[in-house]
Amino acid sequence: MEMMKHIRRFIAVCILFSFSTARAADVPLEAKEAFAFTGHDGSGHLRWATRAIVVPGGKQIVSAGLNTIRVWEVGKTDPVKELDTNSEYWAMDISKNGELLVAAGVRVCKVWNLKTGKLVREFESLEMQNWGVAFLPTDDHIITGGNDRMLRVWNYSTGKQVRKIALPEKVRVLALAPNRKRVALGLFSNLQNQFGAVEIIDLATENAMKQYEDFEGQVASAAYSKDGTQLLTGSFDGHARLWSVKTGKLVRAFKTGDWQVESAIFLRDESLVITAAGGKQGIIEIWNTSTGDQKWQSEKLPYGVIDLCAMPDGKSFVATGKDGSVRMWVLSGATAAKVAVKTGKANAAVEKQLKEMVVPSIVFDEVPLPKAVDFLEAQAKSLDKTGKGIAITLDLPKGFKQHPMTLRLKKIPMTEALRYVTELSGTAFRVENGVVVIGPEKKKPAAR
Helix, strand or coil, X not given: CHHHHHHHHHHHHHHHHHHHHHHHHCCCEEEEEEEEXXXXXXXXCCCCEEEEEECCCCCEEEEEECCCEEEEECCCXXXXXXXXXXXXXXXXXXXCCXXXXXXXXXXXXXXEECCCCCEXXXXXXXXXXXXXXXXXXXXXXXXXXXXXXXXXXXXXXXXXXXXXXXXXXXXEEEEEXXXXXXXEEEEECCCCCCCCEEEEEECCCCCEEEEECCCCCCEEEEEECCCCCEEEEEECCCEXXXXXXXXXXXXXXXXXXXXXXXXXXXXXXXXXXXXXXXXXXXXXXXXXXXXXXXXXXXXXXXXXEEEEEECCCCCEEEEEECCCCEEXXXXXXXXXXXXXXXXXXXXXXXXXXXXXXXXXXXXXXXXXXXXXXXXXXXXXXXXXXCCCCCCEEECXXXXXXXXXXXXXXXXXXXXXXXXXXXXXXXXXXXEECCEEEEEECCCCCCCC
């Protein structure tokens, strides 16, 4: 009888644990555009913004376009450096020590010192489009791949080619494994999406180790998991796919809202997959990595998204667009994401908007704080001439007591409306990374 009691208790604990885990996984999730890197010319790039990469430390990002490469400080609208204005770039990588940036594109491959912004190396004899580039383990060699059906290895110090590996098809994607000893290649025969495959090559032996061929269109992106055991791909057949590197078998498929999946990345300790799809109009979607369930889908965006780049905090990402835009998105849900960035022109611009926006009327009768926030966010969107509005997110601890509020106001600036709402609810607001964040009110220390 005593044994049966222990068994029943164990089963009850397992059920409770499973229930709480399921509840945690079901937390509502969405992404909001928090900030745009606009630059002095009003756009991230004058033409397509093709790639983005995070500088180690997460305080800066680098974006590439069809006309330039720019370095941005997170939280500031203007670039801190402009590295090139003459070439078309489609791939980038940063050296392991974080000092060098390599970028490749149409008949070009160059290396810059990120600290000084100076060009330190240009590789010759690149005759065709290069879609992929990466530093090899010791940072003294660089690998490129493109339309010439070749993987080429270059000596960084001399700028000379030291090795080439013949391939069956053109390279559209190049992703190094975390140990940088193997490379995953997205291969294609032409740009009409009639063929797509992924091949993993051992760089020491030059042998193909695995090939994945369950694609009905070209593969546009590939990303390894941190431990190198899984590979995430996005392709022009409407799918992102998760593969086992060891077995070569498909683990999970994510059916997106558009056929043209330009990018797929991991986020939040790889518990989430973010996909970007679409031609002239883009769609961003969030997926549960373990179950394949869709957690959120954006509305149709007025621009096609080309690339996604995860920020180190695991709660935000950068998206580049066919309109030249470079935008930061923030995850929000039951607990809002905190993006640790420096305040700058982004915050100042939002603070100015809050003062200039005048809310026609507010009528709250016993309204809880989340609903009041939804109302103010909708007002901000309708009052913004661009239609973007201002993201307002809650950052409250578990169990925080929210008191319903009753409020009557007319023709009041948004900043004052926020002040009323937060004072009545026992909270306070701040502008952080271009987002209005509402959190607990900080208690003043008692006077001595």
